[in-house]
Amino acid sequence: MLVEFELIKKAQEGDAAAFNQVVMAYRRKTLGTIARLIGRPEDVEDVAQEVFLRLYFSLDQLRAPEGFEAWLYRLTVNAAYDHLRKHRRRAETRVADLSEQQMTMADAAASSTVDRDENRKRQIRETVDELLSSVSTEDRILLTLKEVEGLSLKDLEKVYGANENALKVRLFRARQRVLKAFNGAEKGIKAGVGS
Amino acid sequence: MQYEDFSNSEERLNQLFAEYRQACDAPELSAGFMPALWQRIEARQSTSWVFTKISGWFVAASAAATAVLALALLTTPSSPTGTPVATYVDALAADHLAEYTLYTEPVHVDTIADYSAGGIIE
Numbered sequence: 001m002l003v004e005f006e007l008i009k010k011a012q013e014g015d016a017a018a019f020n021q022v023v024m025a026y027r028r029k030t031l032g033t034i035a036r037l038i039g040r041p042e043d044v045e046d047v048a049q050e051v052f053l054r055l056y057f058s059l060d061q062l063r064a065p066e067g068f069e070a071w072l073y074r075l076t077v078n079a080a081y082d083h084l085r086k087h088r089r090r091a092e093t094r095v096a097d098l099s100e101q102q103m104t105m106a107d108a109a110a111s112s113t114v115d116r117d118e119n120r121k122r123q124i125r126e127t128v129d130e131l132l133s134s135v136s137t138e139d140r141i142l143l144t145l146k147e148v149e150g151l152s153l154k155d156l157e158k159v160y161g162a163n164e165n166a167l168k169v170r171l172f173r174a175r176q177r178v179l180k181a182f183n184g185a186e187k188g189i190k191a192g193v194g195s
Numbered sequence: 196m197q198y199e200d201f202s203n204s205e206e207r208l209n210q211l212f213a214e215y216r217q218a219c220d221a222p223e224l225s226a227g228f229m230p231a232l233w234q235r236i237e238a239r240q241s242t243s244w245v246f247t248k249i250s251g252w253f254v255a256a257s258a259a260a261t262a263v264l265a266l267a268l269l270t271t272p273s274s275p276t277g278t279p280v281a282t283y284v285d286a287l288a289a290d291h292l293a294e295y296t297l298y299t300e301p302v303h304v305d306t307i308a309d310y311s312a313g314g315i316i317e
Binding site for chain 1: 204205207208209211212214215216217218219220221222224225228229231232235236239
């Protein structure tokens, strides 16, 4: 826990200063999770606001302060899920324009080391975003929490309130689909280089 | 051989996920984050306040309408004939009387003499 139980209790009672402290304590962790879940840095702050807004209005429903972190994770996952669903169509359009974007990025890559580093990061984000679009939004989030966030099955069980075996099966299937898309993408790149 | 390829792609995918983790750094909060958050909280609070007010008015209005209807029912006579039925037993009795009238005796019974007088029986 990043804060004392007492602080959470105070925030539950409507203490604005305590709520501010809770937000400040968890902001970095929450922003990081959101960044990895949605893969779009420009939207992270907006989703984070939605998470803390939902936290403020649902804090009174939290029975035990010990469950706060799992509760916050659940709120983060839900907000990221809503955001991804809302922007899925936009993302699909973006994938269609990817080759043009990559061309532009390649031209810009020569400009400076910082730009090159930033471009590479963006390229990785877009590649993973494209791969994860081969699974449903629910599976995308689950897979990201496991593979990127590094959450254990026990942690996921707490966040989702679901059976460990059911999560295992779902994770396995989602990973297999992403792996298939990954292999397909690699073959496509090799064919493109060979021709 | 194919298995080896599969395991390699598994490893490469793991590597890609690790790189993705590094590529998605947590951005720093902008200075306006907390004020904007509190603005959104207050905006939602005021919206919910308006809804609470409106629902309060609806509750009061429906309570008043119920009272008016109840009063109207109490003041209006419940029986259309003007003879109010006091109890369930009275209602049954009244109904029984009405039923009983269906089996009233005929006012006049024709006899054979009547028929013969009318020329039916010769």
